[in-house]
Amino acid sequence: MAGSRMKLELSRVVQGKSRLGVLKGLGRTGKHSLEVPGCLLYTHFGTVPHLTQDTLHTLSNLPSVTQVTLSHIAEHQEVLEEFKDGFWKFAGLHDTVVYCSLHDPGAPCPTGYTTNKTVSVWGSGGRIELTVDRFMALQKTVKPDWYHSMADGETWQNNTSRKRVRKSVDRTLAHLDECLLVHQKSQELEGVEVFGVVEGGDILEERLRSAKETAKRPVAGFCLDGLQTGAMDQNLRTQLITAVTKELPEDKPRLLQGVGRPDLVLACVEAGVDLFESFFPFQVTERGCALCFCFDISPDPERAGRAPPTVLELDEERDAAGETKQNGDVNLDHQTQMTSFEINLKDKRYKDDFGPLVEGCGCYCCKNHQRAYLHHLLVTNELLAGVLLMIHNTAHYHGFFGALREALASDKLDLLKRRVLRERKDLDG
Structure with missing residues (x-):
């Protein structure tokens, strides 16, 4: 060779x-x-x-x-x-x-x-x-x-x-x-x-x-x-x-x-x-969920696509995530287990939620549709739900990798870890 x-x-x-x-x-x-x-x-x-x-x-x-x-x-x-x-x-x-x-x-x-x-x-x-x-x-x-x-x-x-x-x-x-x-x-x-x-x-x-x-x-x-x-x-x-x-x-x-x-x-x-x-965005999409975790390490909080989800919302969904194992690793049934990095849009609380999946996200789904609409698509089993969720989840995930490279380049890895892990501290602590 x-x-x-x-x-x-x-x-x-x-x-x-x-x-x-x-x-x-x-x-x-x-x-x-x-x-x-x-x-x-x-x-x-x-x-x-x-x-x-x-x-x-x-x-x-x-x-x-x-x-x-x-x-x-x-x-x-x-x-x-x-x-x-x-x-x-x-x-x-x-x-x-x-x-x-x-x-x-x-x-x-x-x-x-x-x-x-x-x-x-x-x-x-x-x-x-x-x-x-x-x-x-x-x-x-x-x-x-x-x-x-x-x-x-x-x-x-x-x-x-x-x-x-x-x-x-x-x-x-x-x-x-x-x-x-x-x-x-x-x-x-x-x-x-x-x-x-x-x-x-x-x-x-x-x-x-x-x-x-x-x-x-x-x-x-x-x-x-x-x-x-x-x-x-x-x-x-x-x-x-x-x-x-x-x-x-x-x-x-x-x-x-x-x-x-x-x-x-x-x-x-x-x-x-x-x-x-x-493959992670695909698994999240299959669960009817949207990635919703913060990876914003820029000094400007208004920066597109990086706005954090509300901590309260993630707290409320923790029970559904069901991940209380030490070190945050799920059991072998991890393909279907919801994680604390996502929100479950099938949940009835999103029925009247007219905000985007993630505030400030620049993807097609977040710019054009609301959580309530995604909730409706999911509960009526519309194929469009998978399309819109996959667009958002893919964009969010690749955005996270962009932030990771930026954090390594600018000595902000610890800051990025705090942002990403913030909603997990109760789980693993």
């Missing part, structure tokens, strides 16, 4: 861990870049859920990297092979960088189906078993700009034995070597970047072994797997990420899978993570 074109240029490292910079040389042409810390654009089969391309582009500052998953693509392999021009063209993803991951981070993934030679993904028609050969055949068909190698990620449950965790690390390294071998011989994948996957469950020495060994391979970056929300408490997650990132080269990006909640994102950035998947 020729040298990677993807390069991470860091402009600041705060307190030895939080990294601010730009990931350059993305895509086949190398002309795209992505600011870090940052997140990818979450999609189902190349489309942001609830949104058309036209609606999506009412949003500004969208990331240049679109995430697609084999769990959505694998069952359409024959159609794509016939099409021949790669998934980005098939899905109309012009002028974007396509990153292909194994599983959909926004959906629960059944466990217990991994073997020494295969991993499984779940499409709408059920389970699809992938060998390295089939996995790589899919990559040649998809023709992404970057993908992560096949991995055994089934060790994120707390009761996984040390022996099983060791096996997961061994399998994942073997898969990586096999993927790289096929990749290097494949013309279709010329110029495509590979990320290695770091496994190791909750066992520190296995995490370190996985990180050190993966770093020896010719990979462009690293996916940190098995640290999903609900899999472990945040203190342990921070400990493991901090230890792992010390073993990884500084000039290559670290992408964390399965963590999206703002408080957890902040903690993981402080531990050295660069990139996140943006």
Whole structure:
């Protein structure tokens, strides 16, 4: 494999861990870049859920990297092979960088189906078993700009034995070597970047072994797997990420899978993570909720899109959020659990609330519609509810990442943490 074109240029490292910079040389042409810390654009089969391309582009500052998953693509392999021009063209993803991951981070993934030679993904028609050969055949068909190698990620449950965790690390390294071998011989994948996957469950020495060994391979970056929300408490997650990132080269990006909640994102950035998947706005939308947390660190409180929700309102909704676990990590049913960063618009209190979802937010939904209207759409099961909520939630979430980069650039990370965590202090204290 020729040298990677993807390069991470860091402009600041705060307190030895939080990294601010730009990931350059993305895509086949190398002309795209992505600011870090940052997140990818979450999609189902190349489309942001609830949104058309036209609606999506009412949003500004969208990331240049679109995430697609084999769990959505694998069952359409024959159609794509016939099409021949790669998934980005098939899905109309012009002028974007396509990153292909194994599983959909926004959906629960059944466990217990991994073997020494295969991993499984779940499409709408059920389970699809992938060998390295089939996995790589899919990559040649998809023709992404970057993908992560096949991995055994089934060790994120707390009761996984040390022996099983060791096996997961061994399998994942073997898969990586096999993927790289096929990749290097494949013309279709010329110029495509590979990320290695770091496994190791909750066992520190296995995490370190996985990180050190993966770093020896010719990979462009690293996916940190098995640290999903609900899999472990945040203190342990921070400990493991901090230890792992010390073993990884500084000039290559670290992408964390399965963590999206703002408080957890902040903690993981402080531990050295660069990139996140943006499935969280989708999960919030599916619950009929709107993201409504403050990330305003500017001296001007009137600044568009940054006005805080009222603390009283969040206090009232806390009971509904039901998150009283230590360190704020929810149980494994986190896909459906409401968090304290959102308001539930199905609640009857919004029936006569004629304010925007978030005061000062500049998104299409907040500028044109009121909470009462969203409440009406939700209780009558109108499809428009999902569209408007997804517009707002996506804009709010990407706005948070913009504020995070700004905070790192201007030494205001502590201020941002106070703003974002303000409505959580009762929960975790």
